Amino acid sequence: MSEQTPSYLAGHLAPVQDETEATGLHVTGALPPELTGRYFRNGPNPLPGEDSGHWFAGHGMLHGVRLENGRAAWYRNRWVRTRRLDGARPIGPDGTRDLAAGAANTSVIQHAGRILALMETSYPYELSPELDTLGPCDFGGRLTTGMTAHPKEDPCTGELHLFDYGVRPPYLTYHRLTADGELATSFPVEVPGPTMMHDFAITPHHIVWLDLPVVLDPDLVGRGVPYRWSDSYTARIGLMGRNDPAVRWFDIEPCYVFHVGNAHEDDRGRVVLDAVRYGPDAWRAAWARAGGPPGPGQAAAAGVSSLHRWTLDPATGTVTEQALDDTGVEFPTLDDRLVGLPHRYLYAVDSHAIVKVDSEHGLVARHDLGADWHAGEAVFVPAAGSTDGSAAGSTGEDEGWLLSIVTHRSPSVPSRLLVHDATDLAAGPVATVHLPRRVPAGFHGTWIPDTEPHR
């Protein structure tokens, strides 16, 4: 690394230079045969020699690992062939917006048989199961805004809830896909300004909005990602019905949230939201590390981002806040069959460890990788035959596997896909897939089992 290399292009974030593939990967330990499917992970990867100006802005690259009956059949990586990769810009010189010119670099999901690479404020790109790009997806012309990288699939209905935020009114738009993948519902939601909204939550009766004080700064347009902390923008959480744009807002202590763990309704009708919370200094420090403009707090004792619980009571209009744990974490995950429903466990990562957090008892298990290794998001895959843990006599909520790609800080060391038993995280991985190359630390992944057919 030269002294001129930005931090978001160095060490565990250093991009790879090309696309490759390999078959018959070496595995140590024993891969559970039931893990038959594909693990895909998205992240920014600028082209060789390119400086994207911000960690969040690099071109999307998918890394895929095919697991099959106890074997690791293949690995391959592919850039998403976006219009941006061809040089198009999201906003043209005349101010027109090209929704197909996003970087598609943040997450990857499968819904209604479509595999989508996602980046907020732009169209998703549809991929083949072999990671070939099929093209931008606007759901038959019905999506006229961008799409968040964190849509929420309702496990009870199969519907996919999503939104877009923008720089002009309406600053926020809600959308919903049917279980068949048809865009059936869209309407604007009123917020006072151009807030950066990376994630949201759902419960059976509510959409949960995060209207938080990181807002567009027009003076920063053209310099990385043009958002900054605002001391004058009120931090609020909002509750909205599924078919009514009226929102009930709850003022909260100033903070920012990139990622929601989950939300649910308790037996008193209150909405409980668990998410990773940044105070102002922690946000500024994290933003500076990612490549944003430096600000106060960058060099200060900034604190960490940690799991936090907000309990919102529609009957009284009050909100209470409490820390769930004080460990510095990001990328919370859970059994996706519990999205919007009560859960006990969240999984997350700090820089060098995978952790398990019990909503009653805080951090209950961790697997440390050592200081040279960076932990990627741990995706939970339910064990075969398990249930979501919510019914009497059911299996434990944590009966399943955690899949995480880990990256060494030396660019010459190949990466690994770790498989942990979520009931015994501290025991270390049950299997390690030795990947044929390094995989830069990135953002979000997903497991697509063969039992969920693609289109």
Ligand SMILES: [Fe+2]
């Ligand atoms: Fe994210």
